[in-house]
Amino acid sequence: MDNYSAFIKQFRPELANKTLNQYSKQLRYLSDAYGLGFNPLQLTLDIIDIAINELNVKHITLQGLPYEKNLRLAVFRNLINIFNNYITPKDYETLDSLILEAKIKNF
DSSP states (O other), X not given: OOHHHHHHHHHOTTSOHHXXXXXXHHHHHHHHHTTOSSOHHHHHHHHHHHHHHHTSOXXXXXXSOHHHXXXXXXXXXXXXXXXXXXXXXXXXXXXXXXXXXXXXXXO
């Protein structure tokens, strides 16, 4: 089990191995896209900064198949739940709305 899988498994132990592998792959993709390596907290904060400033989450759903985009949104949702101590309630509500809007547009 790599760092990404172990990190996700720590917070979401109920996930099936197939789902865990898919989440891990998308978390790795996002980390690589932001040039961070394995740093889930910094990745989350970077994505939040862009999402709040631009009022969208297009930067995590620009590339890939629809299921990959939805997986990235699910990974992001899990990250903001894990690191919710770093997010103001107002920003959390905004992010929740942006994720929902992106999911609706992807279908």
